[in-house]
Amino acid sequence: MRPPAAAAEIYGERLPIAQRYAEWLAVAGIERGLLGPREVSRLWDRHLLNCVVISELIGRSKLVADVGAGAGLPGIALAIARPDLRLVLIEPMLRRADFLRETVALLGLQSVDVVRSRAEEYRAPEPFDVVTARAVAKIGQLFRWSVPLLRPGGRLLALKGESVRDELRTAADDLRKAGASSWSVESVGRNVVDPATLVAVVTLGR
Incomplete structure:
Protein backbone atom coordinates (compact mmCIF):
# COMPACT_ATOMS: atom_id res chain seq x y z
CA MET A 1 0.00 0.00 0.00
CA ARG A 2 2.04 2.89 -1.32
CA PRO A 3 1.52 6.22 0.45
CA PRO A 4 0.71 9.32 -1.62
CA ALA A 5 3.32 12.05 -2.03
CA ALA A 6 1.55 14.25 0.52
CA ALA A 7 2.21 11.64 3.21
CA ALA A 8 5.97 12.22 3.04
CA GLU A 9 5.44 15.97 3.37
CA ILE A 10 3.24 15.57 6.45
CA TYR A 11 4.95 12.69 8.25
CA GLY A 12 8.54 13.42 7.23
CA GLU A 13 11.07 11.03 8.78
CA ARG A 14 8.24 9.29 10.63
CA LEU A 15 6.60 8.13 7.40
CA PRO A 16 7.71 4.49 7.97
CA ILE A 17 5.72 4.48 11.23
CA ALA A 18 2.69 5.84 9.40
CA GLN A 19 3.10 3.15 6.74
CA ARG A 20 3.21 0.47 9.40
CA TYR A 21 0.03 1.88 10.94
CA ALA A 22 -1.71 1.86 7.54
CA GLU A 23 -0.70 -1.76 6.98
CA TRP A 24 -1.90 -2.70 10.48
CA LEU A 25 -5.26 -1.01 9.87
CA ALA A 26 -5.62 -2.78 6.52
CA VAL A 27 -5.29 -6.16 8.22
CA ALA A 28 -6.12 -6.11 11.93
CA GLY A 29 -8.41 -3.07 11.66
CA ILE A 30 -10.55 -4.79 9.05
CA GLU A 31 -10.45 -8.22 10.70
CA ARG A 32 -11.69 -6.75 13.99
CA GLY A 33 -14.42 -4.69 12.41
CA LEU A 34 -12.98 -1.26 13.20
CA LEU A 35 -12.99 -0.33 9.52
CA GLY A 36 -14.98 -1.65 6.59
CA PRO A 37 -13.23 -3.64 3.81
CA ARG A 38 -13.93 -0.86 1.31
CA GLU A 39 -11.80 1.53 3.35
CA VAL A 40 -8.52 -0.22 2.52
CA SER A 41 -8.10 1.55 -0.83
CA ARG A 42 -8.66 4.96 0.77
CA LEU A 43 -6.85 4.52 4.08
CA TRP A 44 -4.35 7.24 3.30
CA ASP A 45 -6.54 9.92 1.75
CA ARG A 46 -9.70 9.49 3.79
CA HIS A 47 -8.19 8.48 7.11
CA LEU A 48 -4.49 9.03 7.84
CA LEU A 49 -4.10 12.28 5.91
CA ASN A 50 -7.60 13.63 6.48
CA CYS A 51 -7.07 13.22 10.22
CA VAL A 52 -3.48 14.32 10.67
CA LEU A 89 -6.92 7.99 23.73
CA ILE A 90 -10.29 7.60 25.46
CA GLU A 91 -12.37 4.68 24.20
CA PRO A 92 -15.24 2.92 26.03
CA MET A 93 -15.37 -0.35 24.06
CA LEU A 94 -13.04 -3.11 25.29
CA ARG A 95 -12.10 -4.55 21.90
CA ARG A 96 -11.28 -1.11 20.55
CA ALA A 97 -9.29 -0.14 23.62
CA ASP A 98 -7.34 -3.40 23.31
CA PHE A 99 -6.68 -2.66 19.65
CA LEU A 100 -5.41 0.80 20.53
CA ARG A 101 -3.05 -0.57 23.18
CA GLU A 102 -1.67 -3.10 20.69
CA THR A 103 -1.24 -0.35 18.11
CA VAL A 104 0.60 1.94 20.51
CA ALA A 105 2.96 -0.90 21.45
CA LEU A 106 3.46 -1.99 17.83
CA LEU A 107 4.36 1.51 16.70
CA GLY A 108 6.43 2.38 19.78
CA LEU A 109 4.45 5.52 20.57
CA GLN A 110 5.80 6.44 23.99
CA SER A 111 3.80 9.65 24.39
CA VAL A 112 0.40 7.94 24.09
CA ASP A 113 -1.79 6.44 26.80
CA VAL A 114 -5.01 4.49 26.29
CA VAL A 115 -7.89 4.77 28.75
CA ARG A 116 -10.97 2.61 28.58
CA SER A 117 -13.78 4.95 29.60
CA ARG A 118 -16.69 6.98 28.36
CA ALA A 119 -15.61 10.55 27.75
CA GLU A 120 -18.27 11.91 30.09
CA GLU A 121 -17.11 9.61 32.92
CA TYR A 122 -13.36 10.09 32.62
CA ARG A 123 -11.69 12.19 35.31
CA ALA A 124 -8.37 13.39 33.96
CA PRO A 125 -5.45 13.89 36.39
CA GLU A 126 -4.74 17.20 34.65
CA PRO A 127 -6.79 19.31 32.23
CA PHE A 128 -6.24 18.97 28.51
CA ASP A 129 -5.29 21.76 26.14
CA VAL A 130 -7.18 20.16 23.26
CA VAL A 131 -9.86 17.50 22.82
CA THR A 132 -10.18 15.90 19.38
CA ALA A 133 -12.97 13.77 17.98
CA ARG A 134 -14.12 12.25 14.72
CA ALA A 135 -17.57 10.82 14.02
CA VAL A 136 -18.45 10.55 17.72
CA ALA A 137 -21.53 12.70 18.39
CA LYS A 138 -23.33 15.92 17.49
CA ILE A 139 -21.30 18.98 18.36
CA GLY A 140 -23.50 20.09 21.29
CA GLN A 141 -23.26 16.74 23.05
CA LEU A 142 -19.59 16.36 22.20
CA PHE A 143 -18.77 19.73 23.71
CA ARG A 144 -20.66 18.93 26.93
CA TRP A 145 -18.52 15.82 27.29
CA SER A 146 -15.37 17.79 26.53
CA VAL A 147 -15.81 20.73 28.90
CA PRO A 148 -14.83 18.82 32.10
CA LEU A 149 -11.71 17.56 30.33
CA LEU A 150 -10.48 20.94 29.08
CA ARG A 151 -8.55 23.71 30.78
CA PRO A 152 -10.11 27.20 30.72
CA GLY A 153 -9.60 28.50 27.20
CA GLY A 154 -8.99 24.97 25.88
CA ARG A 155 -10.41 23.83 22.57
CA LEU A 156 -12.49 21.04 21.12
CA LEU A 157 -11.45 20.19 17.55
CA ALA A 158 -14.08 17.98 15.94
CA LEU A 159 -13.71 16.68 12.39
CA LYS A 160 -17.04 17.08 10.62
CA GLY A 161 -18.69 16.86 7.21
CA GLU A 162 -20.23 19.39 4.85
CA SER A 163 -23.43 19.83 6.90
CA VAL A 164 -21.51 21.17 9.88
CA ARG A 165 -22.80 24.73 9.57
CA ASP A 166 -26.39 23.55 9.91
CA GLU A 167 -25.36 21.44 12.89
CA LEU A 168 -23.71 24.46 14.50
CA ARG A 169 -26.77 26.67 14.05
CA THR A 170 -28.89 24.05 15.80
CA ALA A 171 -26.35 23.64 18.61
CA ALA A 172 -25.58 27.32 19.29
CA ASP A 173 -27.71 27.61 22.45
CA ASP A 174 -26.37 24.32 23.83
CA LEU A 175 -22.80 25.43 23.23
CA ARG A 176 -23.32 28.69 25.09
CA LYS A 177 -25.02 26.97 28.02
CA ALA A 178 -22.22 24.40 28.23
CA GLY A 179 -19.56 27.11 28.49
CA ALA A 180 -18.34 27.86 24.98
CA SER A 181 -16.87 31.32 24.46
CA SER A 182 -16.64 30.99 20.67
CA TRP A 183 -16.77 28.50 17.83
CA SER A 184 -15.82 28.43 14.16
CA VAL A 185 -15.67 26.19 11.12
CA GLU A 186 -12.11 25.62 9.94
CA SER A 187 -10.66 24.12 6.79
CA VAL A 188 -7.27 22.44 7.21
CA GLY A 189 -4.80 20.70 4.96
CA ARG A 190 -5.46 22.85 1.90
CA ASN A 191 -1.91 22.77 0.62
CA VAL A 192 -1.34 19.03 0.92
CA VAL A 193 -4.63 17.08 0.74
CA ASP A 194 -8.31 17.59 0.04
CA PRO A 195 -9.23 20.04 2.81
CA ALA A 196 -10.72 18.58 5.98
CA THR A 197 -13.53 20.43 7.74
CA LEU A 198 -13.65 20.74 11.48
CA VAL A 199 -15.37 22.71 14.20
CA ALA A 200 -13.20 24.50 16.76
CA VAL A 201 -15.01 25.32 20.01
CA VAL A 202 -13.22 27.33 22.69
CA THR A 203 -14.12 27.04 26.37
CA LEU A 204 -14.56 30.07 28.58
CA GLY A 205 -11.38 31.30 30.22
CA ARG A 206 -11.05 32.36 33.84
Whole structure:
Protein backbone atom coordinates (compact mmCIF):
# COMPACT_ATOMS: atom_id res chain seq x y z
CA MET A 1 0.00 0.00 0.00
CA ARG A 2 2.04 2.89 -1.32
CA PRO A 3 1.52 6.22 0.45
CA PRO A 4 0.71 9.32 -1.62
CA ALA A 5 3.32 12.05 -2.03
CA ALA A 6 1.55 14.25 0.52
CA ALA A 7 2.21 11.64 3.21
CA ALA A 8 5.97 12.22 3.04
CA GLU A 9 5.44 15.97 3.37
CA ILE A 10 3.24 15.57 6.45
CA TYR A 11 4.95 12.69 8.25
CA GLY A 12 8.54 13.42 7.23
CA GLU A 13 11.07 11.03 8.78
CA ARG A 14 8.24 9.29 10.63
CA LEU A 15 6.60 8.13 7.40
CA PRO A 16 7.71 4.49 7.97
CA ILE A 17 5.72 4.48 11.23
CA ALA A 18 2.69 5.84 9.40
CA GLN A 19 3.10 3.15 6.74
CA ARG A 20 3.21 0.47 9.40
CA TYR A 21 0.03 1.88 10.94
CA ALA A 22 -1.71 1.86 7.54
CA GLU A 23 -0.70 -1.76 6.98
CA TRP A 24 -1.90 -2.70 10.48
CA LEU A 25 -5.26 -1.01 9.87
CA ALA A 26 -5.62 -2.78 6.52
CA VAL A 27 -5.29 -6.16 8.22
CA ALA A 28 -6.12 -6.11 11.93
CA GLY A 29 -8.41 -3.07 11.66
CA ILE A 30 -10.55 -4.79 9.05
CA GLU A 31 -10.45 -8.22 10.70
CA ARG A 32 -11.69 -6.75 13.99
CA GLY A 33 -14.42 -4.69 12.41
CA LEU A 34 -12.98 -1.26 13.20
CA LEU A 35 -12.99 -0.33 9.52
CA GLY A 36 -14.98 -1.65 6.59
CA PRO A 37 -13.23 -3.64 3.81
CA ARG A 38 -13.93 -0.86 1.31
CA GLU A 39 -11.80 1.53 3.35
CA VAL A 40 -8.52 -0.22 2.52
CA SER A 41 -8.10 1.55 -0.83
CA ARG A 42 -8.66 4.96 0.77
CA LEU A 43 -6.85 4.52 4.08
CA TRP A 44 -4.35 7.24 3.30
CA ASP A 45 -6.54 9.92 1.75
CA ARG A 46 -9.70 9.49 3.79
CA HIS A 47 -8.19 8.48 7.11
CA LEU A 48 -4.49 9.03 7.84
CA LEU A 49 -4.10 12.28 5.91
CA ASN A 50 -7.60 13.63 6.48
CA CYS A 51 -7.07 13.22 10.22
CA VAL A 52 -3.48 14.32 10.67
CA VAL A 53 -3.98 17.78 9.15
CA ILE A 54 -5.89 18.71 12.30
CA SER A 55 -2.40 19.20 13.77
CA GLU A 56 -2.26 22.60 12.01
CA LEU A 57 -4.45 23.93 14.83
CA ILE A 58 -2.52 22.35 17.72
CA GLY A 59 0.46 24.16 19.24
CA ARG A 60 3.73 22.60 20.35
CA SER A 61 3.92 20.20 23.30
CA LYS A 62 0.20 20.24 24.07
CA LEU A 63 -1.75 17.69 26.10
CA VAL A 64 -4.44 16.22 23.85
CA ALA A 65 -7.36 13.86 24.50
CA ASP A 66 -8.92 11.95 21.61
CA VAL A 67 -12.44 10.92 22.65
CA GLY A 68 -14.15 7.92 21.09
CA ALA A 69 -10.74 7.02 19.71
CA GLY A 70 -11.92 3.90 17.84
CA ALA A 71 -9.18 2.70 15.51
CA GLY A 72 -6.95 5.63 16.47
CA LEU A 73 -8.19 8.29 14.09
CA PRO A 74 -7.22 11.04 14.59
CA GLY A 75 -5.29 10.22 17.80
CA ILE A 76 -2.75 7.71 16.50
CA ALA A 77 -2.26 9.65 13.26
CA LEU A 78 -1.48 12.76 15.32
CA ALA A 79 0.89 10.91 17.63
CA ILE A 80 2.91 9.62 14.68
CA ALA A 81 3.26 13.02 13.01
CA ARG A 82 3.65 15.02 16.22
CA PRO A 83 5.85 13.27 18.80
CA ASP A 84 5.93 16.56 20.75
CA LEU A 85 2.29 16.03 21.77
CA ARG A 86 1.12 13.99 24.75
CA LEU A 87 -2.03 12.09 23.88
CA VAL A 88 -4.63 10.17 25.83
CA LEU A 89 -6.92 7.99 23.73
CA ILE A 90 -10.29 7.60 25.46
CA GLU A 91 -12.37 4.68 24.20
CA PRO A 92 -15.24 2.92 26.03
CA MET A 93 -15.37 -0.35 24.06
CA LEU A 94 -13.04 -3.11 25.29
CA ARG A 95 -12.10 -4.55 21.90
CA ARG A 96 -11.28 -1.11 20.55
CA ALA A 97 -9.29 -0.14 23.62
CA ASP A 98 -7.34 -3.40 23.31
CA PHE A 99 -6.68 -2.66 19.65
CA LEU A 100 -5.41 0.80 20.53
CA ARG A 101 -3.05 -0.57 23.18
CA GLU A 102 -1.67 -3.10 20.69
CA THR A 103 -1.24 -0.35 18.11
CA VAL A 104 0.60 1.94 20.51
CA ALA A 105 2.96 -0.90 21.45
CA LEU A 106 3.46 -1.99 17.83
CA LEU A 107 4.36 1.51 16.70
CA GLY A 108 6.43 2.38 19.78
CA LEU A 109 4.45 5.52 20.57
CA GLN A 110 5.80 6.44 23.99
CA SER A 111 3.80 9.65 24.39
CA VAL A 112 0.40 7.94 24.09
CA ASP A 113 -1.79 6.44 26.80
CA VAL A 114 -5.01 4.49 26.29
CA VAL A 115 -7.89 4.77 28.75
CA ARG A 116 -10.97 2.61 28.58
CA SER A 117 -13.78 4.95 29.60
CA ARG A 118 -16.69 6.98 28.36
CA ALA A 119 -15.61 10.55 27.75
CA GLU A 120 -18.27 11.91 30.09
CA GLU A 121 -17.11 9.61 32.92
CA TYR A 122 -13.36 10.09 32.62
CA ARG A 123 -11.69 12.19 35.31
CA ALA A 124 -8.37 13.39 33.96
CA PRO A 125 -5.45 13.89 36.39
CA GLU A 126 -4.74 17.20 34.65
CA PRO A 127 -6.79 19.31 32.23
CA PHE A 128 -6.24 18.97 28.51
CA ASP A 129 -5.29 21.76 26.14
CA VAL A 130 -7.18 20.16 23.26
CA VAL A 131 -9.86 17.50 22.82
CA THR A 132 -10.18 15.90 19.38
CA ALA A 133 -12.97 13.77 17.98
CA ARG A 134 -14.12 12.25 14.72
CA ALA A 135 -17.57 10.82 14.02
CA VAL A 136 -18.45 10.55 17.72
CA ALA A 137 -21.53 12.70 18.39
CA LYS A 138 -23.33 15.92 17.49
CA ILE A 139 -21.30 18.98 18.36
CA GLY A 140 -23.50 20.09 21.29
CA GLN A 141 -23.26 16.74 23.05
CA LEU A 142 -19.59 16.36 22.20
CA PHE A 143 -18.77 19.73 23.71
CA ARG A 144 -20.66 18.93 26.93
CA TRP A 145 -18.52 15.82 27.29
CA SER A 146 -15.37 17.79 26.53
CA VAL A 147 -15.81 20.73 28.90
CA PRO A 148 -14.83 18.82 32.10
CA LEU A 149 -11.71 17.56 30.33
CA LEU A 150 -10.48 20.94 29.08
CA ARG A 151 -8.55 23.71 30.78
CA PRO A 152 -10.11 27.20 30.72
CA GLY A 153 -9.60 28.50 27.20
CA GLY A 154 -8.99 24.97 25.88
CA ARG A 155 -10.41 23.83 22.57
CA LEU A 156 -12.49 21.04 21.12
CA LEU A 157 -11.45 20.19 17.55
CA ALA A 158 -14.08 17.98 15.94
CA LEU A 159 -13.71 16.68 12.39
CA LYS A 160 -17.04 17.08 10.62
CA GLY A 161 -18.69 16.86 7.21
CA GLU A 162 -20.23 19.39 4.85
CA SER A 163 -23.43 19.83 6.90
CA VAL A 164 -21.51 21.17 9.88
CA ARG A 165 -22.80 24.73 9.57
CA ASP A 166 -26.39 23.55 9.91
CA GLU A 167 -25.36 21.44 12.89
CA LEU A 168 -23.71 24.46 14.50
CA ARG A 169 -26.77 26.67 14.05
CA THR A 170 -28.89 24.05 15.80
CA ALA A 171 -26.35 23.64 18.61
CA ALA A 172 -25.58 27.32 19.29
CA ASP A 173 -27.71 27.61 22.45
CA ASP A 174 -26.37 24.32 23.83
CA LEU A 175 -22.80 25.43 23.23
CA ARG A 176 -23.32 28.69 25.09
CA LYS A 177 -25.02 26.97 28.02
CA ALA A 178 -22.22 24.40 28.23
CA GLY A 179 -19.56 27.11 28.49
CA ALA A 180 -18.34 27.86 24.98
CA SER A 181 -16.87 31.32 24.46
CA SER A 182 -16.64 30.99 20.67
CA TRP A 183 -16.77 28.50 17.83
CA SER A 184 -15.82 28.43 14.16
CA VAL A 185 -15.67 26.19 11.12
CA GLU A 186 -12.11 25.62 9.94
CA SER A 187 -10.66 24.12 6.79
CA VAL A 188 -7.27 22.44 7.21
CA GLY A 189 -4.80 20.70 4.96
CA ARG A 190 -5.46 22.85 1.90
CA ASN A 191 -1.91 22.77 0.62
CA VAL A 192 -1.34 19.03 0.92
CA VAL A 193 -4.63 17.08 0.74
CA ASP A 194 -8.31 17.59 0.04
CA PRO A 195 -9.23 20.04 2.81
CA ALA A 196 -10.72 18.58 5.98
CA THR A 197 -13.53 20.43 7.74
CA LEU A 198 -13.65 20.74 11.48
CA VAL A 199 -15.37 22.71 14.20
CA ALA A 200 -13.20 24.50 16.76
CA VAL A 201 -15.01 25.32 20.01
CA VAL A 202 -13.22 27.33 22.69
CA THR A 203 -14.12 27.04 26.37
CA LEU A 204 -14.56 30.07 28.58
CA GLY A 205 -11.38 31.30 30.22
CA ARG A 206 -11.05 32.36 33.84
